[in-house]
Amino acid sequence: MSRLSFALFAVVALGCGGGAASWGGPSAGAGARAGGAQDIALARSKVASGIVPQPVDLPFEGLYAEHDLPVDGSTCTELFCVAAGTARVDAAAWIQLGMSSNIDLTKFHRAPLNAALVIDNSGSMGTEKMEAVKAAAEKLVDQLNEGDLLTVIRFDDTAQVLIGPLAVSDKDAFKTQIRRLKADGSTCIECGLKFGYDAIARNLDATRSARVFLMTDAQPNVGATGSTEFTTLLETNAEKNVGLSLFGVGLDFGQTLVTRVTAARGANYFFLATEAQMRAVFDKDFDMLVTPVAYDLHLVLQPADQVSLSAVYGIPGTQESTKVESTVATVFLSRTRGALVAKLSDVDAGAAIANASLTFKTPSGESKSQQLAVAAPEQAAPSYSGKGAQKAVALTRYLLAAREACVLHAAGEKAKAIAQIDAAVKLLSDEATAMADPALEKEAVFARALAALIAK
Numbered sequence: 001m002s003r004l005s006f007a008l009f010a011v012v013a014l015g016c017g018g019g020a021a022s023w024g025g026p027s028a029g030a031g032a033r034a035g036g037a038q039d040i041a042l043a044r045s046k047v048a049s050g051i052v053p054q055p056v057d058l059p060f061e062g063l064y065a066e067h068d069l070p071v072d073g074s075t076c077t078e079l080f081c082v083a084a085g086t087a088r089v090d091a092a093a094w095i096q097l098g099m100s101s102n103i104d105l106t107k108f109h110r111a112p113l114n115a116a117l118v119i120d121n122s123g124s125m126g127t128e129k130m131e132a133v134k135a136a137a138e139k140l141v142d143q144l145n146e147g148d149l150l151t152v153i154r155f156d157d158t159a160q161v162l163i164g165p166l167a168v169s170d171k172d173a174f175k176t177q178i179r180r181l182k183a184d185g186s187t188c189i190e191c192g193l194k195f196g197y198d199a200i201a202r203n204l205d206a207t208r209s210a211r212v213f214l215m216t217d218a219q220p221n222v223g224a225t226g227s228t229e230f231t232t233l234l235e236t237n238a239e240k241n242v243g244l245s246l247f248g249v250g251l252d253f254g255q256t257l258v259t260r261v262t263a264a265r266g267a268n269y270f271f272l273a274t275e276a277q278m279r280a281v282f283d284k285d286f287d288m289l290v291t292p293v294a295y296d297l298h299l300v301l302q303p304a305d306q307v308s309l310s311a312v313y314g315i316p317g318t319q320e321s322t323k324v325e326s327t328v329a330t331v332f333l334s335r336t337r338g339a340l341v342a343k344l345s346d347v348d349a350g351a352a353i354a355n356a357s358l359t360f361k362t363p364s365g366e367s368k369s370q371q372l373a374v375a376a377p378e379q380a381a382p383s384y385s386g387k388g389a390q391k392a393v394a395l396t397r398y399l400l401a402a403r404e405a406c407v408l409h410a411a412g413e414k415a416k417a418i419a420q421i422d423a424a425v426k427l428l429s430d431e432a433t434a435m436a437d438p439a440l441e442k443e444a445v446f447a448r449a450l451a452a453l454i455a456k
Helices: 041-048 060-065 123-142 171-179 189-201 227-238 255-261 275-284 387-410 414-435 438-455
Strands: 009-014 031-034 081-089 092-100 113-120 149-155 159-167 209-216 242-249 292-303 309-313 325-334 338-345 352-361 367-375
Touching (some): 031 060, 031 292, 060 338, 081 352, 081 367, 113 123, 123 171, 123 209, 149 189, 159 189, 189 209, 189 227, 227 242, 242 255, 292 338, 325 338, 338 352, 387 438
Parallel strands (some): 113 149
Antiparallel strands (some): 031 092, 031 325, 081 092, 149 159, 292 352, 309 338
């Protein structure tokens, strides 16, 4: 299959409980990260195609999710934990709120599924996107087993059940229906979703986690078309413990719509640009992307006296939050440790920065709370409490510069745009060298590609 056929997918997972997952025992390496974007692969794909991305294509939570950001010296002993790292740099104090889990990923198994696979075969899908979606759908079927129930539904301006609900014992029967699909007609995502929710409702029980998998280019032109309408539909079904995982396709994918929708309870998504990324999501990470470890993570960040809050980064659905209170609707299990990052006014070495108060609910509905008193590192600036904090701050500063460069480029201010992206390149190159971090060096390679594109 061509690179284009595999390219340009996003996945959104939305929902709550259902059947019980098998968690295994404690492990030092398990991670957790906020919902919303799980990468910035859409921006990377646009740059590779000669297109300067928009700021919405560069979400902070997506960049954080691509990197492992542990809080140095912290050990998680519960299903979900938050720890704080700190820094003083760039005339500011910074807080890294790192997220992790004690789950042993070598023993973890997801709950069995009561699933509906809803596929967009409308005319806007075209040949390339349609073939790519069918490949992804078959890959998804491969992750299911006899303990899972599946219904396959297709939609254009109407919807139709192709097969199911059936136990996934004969995978070829499902794949045969998927392979027959061709693109034609208008796009009524609402029609397909309602069919999917109805199919699942017929078999709801406590032994299976209920979930709709939706594959579409996110360009609805019939039925519901706005983010508010879809968010209401998704949240209504999430209250019934029916989740949604959305796979989008195409460089023209409705990123703005998806960004808003994935701020809803239980949402996350991935953009897959290569066959290797598809394998990583479906073969390696599928069980985790449908497994929340915390809901309604509510953060109250109270700055110390004489300290002011500039912004909080990594809250799904926002460019950056300037509020003392912020909420992450869902935190998912992952292989990497995620983070939220806050920027505050500068403080003296060792001085108090803020008090962080966190509340959240476990998947079983139990309420938890945590208090963190945060102080600046003892050393003079620039200084960091650990490498995780240094990397989190570097990534944040880099993305701020890259986003601003894209804004300036769109406004026709080429010289200023070049200065901004050149600053981002230098920052990443310097930090990659100082930390001997290959992941930051790879980020610098992308920054240089973006710089070359902006300079054309």
